[in-house]
Amino acid sequence: xxxxxxxxxxxxxxxxxxxxxRRGNPDSxxxxxxxxxxxxxxxxxxxPCNMHLNEVAQSVKNGIWEAGGVxxxxxxxxxxxxxxRPTAMLWRNMVAMAAEEMIRANPVxxxxxxxxxxxxxPALLMGASSVNLPAIVISGGxxxxxxxxxKLLGCGTGVWKFSxxxxxxxxxxxxxxxxxxxxxxxxxxCNTMGTASTMSSMAELLxxxxxxxxxxxxxxxxxxxGAHESGVRIVEMVEENLKxxxxxxxxxxxxxxxxxxxxxxxxxAVVHLLAMAGRLGVDLSLDDFDRxxxxxxxxxxxxxxxxxxxxxxxxxxxLTAVMKEVERHLDRTAITVTGKPYVDSIxxxxxxxxxxxxxxDAPLQPEAGIAVLRGNIAxxxxxxxxxxxxxxxxxxxxxxxxxxxxxxxxxxxxDPNLDVDENSVLVLRGCGPKGYPGxxxxxxxxxxxxxxxxxIVDLVRxxxxxxxxxxxxxxxxxxxxxxxxxxxxxxxxxxxxxELNVPARTLNVKISDAELAARTPSAAMVAALADSDRxxxxxxxxxxxxxxxxxxxxxxxxxxxxxxxxx
Numbered sequence: 068x069x070x071x072x073x074x075x076x077x078x079x080x081x082x083x084x085x086x087x088x089r090r091g092n093p094d095s096x097x098x099x100x101x102x103x104x105x106x107x108x109x110x111x112x113x114x115p116c117n118m119h120l121n122e123v124a125q126s127v128k129n130g131i132w133e134a135g136g137v138x139x140x141x142x143x144x145x146x147x148x149x150x151x152r153p154t155a156m157l158w159r160n161m162v163a164m165a166a167e168e169m170i171r172a173n174p175v176x177x178x179x180x181x182x183x184x185x186x187x188x189p190a191l192l193m194g195a196s197s198v199n200l201p202a203i204v205i206s207g208g209x210x211x212x213x214x215x216x217x218k219l220l221g222c223g224t225g226v227w228k229f230s231x232x233x234x235x236x237x238x239x240x241x242x243x244x245x246x247x248x249x250x251x252x253x254x255x256x257c258n259t260m261g262t263a264s265t266m267s268s269m270a271e272l273l274x275x276x277x278x279x280x281x282x283x284x285x286x287x288x289x290x291x292x293g294a295h296e297s298g299v300r301i302v303e304m305v306e307e308n309l310k311x312x313x314x315x316x317x318x319x320x321x322x323x324x325x326x327x328x329x330x331x332x333x334x335x336a337v338v339h340l341l342a343m344a345g346r347l348g349v350d351l352s353l354d355d356f357d358r359x360x361x362x363x364x365x366x367x368x369x370x371x372x373x374x375x376x377x378x379x380x381x382x383x384x385x386l387t388a389v390m391k392e393v394e395r396h397l398d399r400t401a402i403t404v405t406g407k408p409y410v411d412s413i414x415x416x417x418x419x420x421x422x423x424x425x426x427x428d429a430p431l432q433p434e435a436g437i438a439v440l441r442g443n444i445a446x447x448x449x450x451x452x453x454x455x456x457x458x459x460x461x462x463x464x465x466x467x468x469x470x471x472x473x474x475x476x477x478x479x480x481x482d483p484n485l486d487v488d489e490n491s492v493l494v495l496r497g498c499g500p501k502g503y504p505g506x507x508x509x510x511x512x513x514x515x516x517x518x519x520x521x522x523i524v525d526l527v528r529x530x531x532x533x534x535x536x537x538x539x540x541x542x543x544x545x546x547x548x549x550x551x552x553x554x555x556x557x558x559x560x561x562x563x564x565x566e567l568n569v570p571a572r573t574l575n576v577k578i579s580d581a582e583l584a585a586r587t588p589s590a591a592m593v594a595a596l597a598d599s600d601r602x603x604x605x606x607x608x609x610x611x612x613x614x615x616x617x618x619x620x621x622x623x624x625x626x627x628x629x630x631x632x633x634x
Contacts (some may be wrong), residue, residue: 068305069200071099072631080634084174086310092137094171099170102136104298104388106142107166107195109187114419116184116256116263119285120207127179127205128290130298136177136305140297141169146186148263148306156533157505159193160611160620162601163342166194167623172632176200177305178311179297182277183207183255183285185262185536188270189339196346200629201304203297203404206267209286209377210255211608213247221370222250223257223537227511231241234332235519255285258376261370261536266334266339268386272323273343274314274403278412281386283409284378300404309406312347312626318398320344320351321359322409325396328363328436329389331372331454333536334544337492338506341617345624353439353448353615357572359396360436365454366392366425371539372454373431375423383423388415392427403553440543442575444529444555444565445581447547448615449574452534457525461569463541465490465527467576469561472497473509481516489523491602492565496556497595498532499549500618504604506531506545511538527567529574531556531614543567543574545614550588552613557588 068075068121073084074097085097095101106127110120124140131138144162146155167400170178174450177200182188188206195202213220232238256263264282277300320340327336341413344351366389367374380386390397391413399410418424425431435454441447452463455468470476476495479485486492493512500506510530514523529541531549548554555576559565564577576583599605610620 068099068102069176069629069631070103070174075099077482080549096137102179102302103174104136104138104179104301105141105170105173105190106138106179106181107141108181109143109145109183109191111145111147113150114145114184115149116147117145117182117187117207119254120181120183121203123181123207123291123294126294127298129468130295131302133136134299134302136302139175141173143191146184147458148185154505154507155186156507156604157607159190160607160623161239162186162190163193164530164623166191167197167627168193168234170198170200171629177301178202180204180302181207183263185266185335188195188266189343192270192275192343193346196315196343197623199310199312199626201301201309202275203296203299203301203304204270205294206270206276206281208255208283208287208290209258209264210251210285211253212376212378213250213252214260215249219374219376219554220250221376221537222257223261223535224259224370224539225250226555227538231513234513234516235521253286258378259368259371259537260331261419262333264377265327265330265336265536268326268330269336271386272326272403272409275311276404278403278405278409280389282377282381284381304404309404309405312546314402314404315343315347315349316401317349317351319403319522319589320349321398322401324356324360325363325393329365329393330367331365331369331435334437334440334450334452335348335448335533335536337545338618339616341409345617345619346626348625356437357439361438362434363393363396363436364422364427364430365432366427366430368425368431371537372435379420379423382414383420384418387413388418388424391416411553433459438569438572440569440572440574442573443580444559444574444576446555447613449543449546451543451569453569455539460525460527460541462567463527464566465492466562467494467559467561467565468490469559469588470495473507476512480513483517485515486517487518488516489526491526493528494559495528495530495532496550497592498530499551500614501608502549502551502595503532504608505613506533506614506618508533508535510534510544511540511542524594529565547613547615549589549613550592553588553592555583557592558583558586563620
């Protein structure tokens, strides 16, 4: 055991390590022969989606003890998506770094990763991948369905719709306030197919969770049962030396991308999967998402692309039933934490409600995976989620209305004199990894009030930032290079004709290459790089990579291993 480097032998150092850790545990726990398991626990009262993870951790501990291991709770930095400003994405890499360093620094042989809210699962997986000790993921699970006035109310998705209705004068402030009290019914993360549900699903398809555990609702007792079983399994994984690099292969990422299309998952999965692949040395690019996933049919009828919520998906057969339908597209060699191929785990899966989970030959949409766009606006790529877009806008030409920052957008979007109509293309820049910093979820810009009042419900929108997985609309995201780097996005001008053609995978401004090259970036973009001279923000700005590479820090790509540090 790796932990024997601390607890084994009879030296002064081993004496001290054992003495400080006894605390009433039996002698057998500190012989250096029983697996020492850290539970990286992102429970926090300020991260609402993760508040219940201490309860989950106790079930994990019980399973570890049962299997002969020794469990340790290791609190980890938690990121409450709904609370942390300016954006939780600013600290995803910090959590990944903290997880990596604390795993390596401590006398542990394996790790259990407890997350829920959007950034916690990817951050923990990034950190654990870099150390490459045996690891297993448990997601805290989605909350129960919300309802308002007898209709399903999706966490996150409802607020995008209701806030626009209030601005359009179609919903009262009183109803808006009352819906707020109806949205969050229980513990757990968002109950739509937002980023949290997506990343829980991605963890399972990457092979890092017990098959069937993703999507179990947070209040469901079967989550605790799965947590106990995961505790048992991590001890076995240590004994088998089954590591993340053995599981998260190119085939596993292939399967995750297939799942992303079938479930209508969040575009945020793109930057997270790219970052994880970078830690593992897996050759994954933005183009793989289009090549593998763009033609996968959308089978899950969940908000924001459909009508139901995660509790409905679970009762309808869950993620395994969905993946059984797209089995023909899966890599059959990819294994899971069980040590067996993922495809073996879905053979007995069934669909129990074909309104919620569609059959392969009768999908919600025939092709709904992430589409990757390129052109003179985004030479390094941009993404769009066709499943959440308006079909009539997937091929569109319109004049650009430019906003230099989110503050500029808020100040002018409802100006009655704003030169905008239903054919306009809203362009928001200065929101990329370096420019904001942190690449916030601001790309799904609210529509101008004067257009809402006319009944317009969608416009083409373009941004170098991200969009909430719970949101919808025809929004082009992750434009790379970002505006703050002075690339083509920074050179667009009001009135430029923008041409979006999703079937052709193109995004262009209709001017010559020579004219675009001759333009200088806007003055606002020249000054857009965030001005910070201290702390994590300074380190992040100096070293964060662009979105098409996963927005990780340049010096964190690759692995550092689990070698025991110096005394």
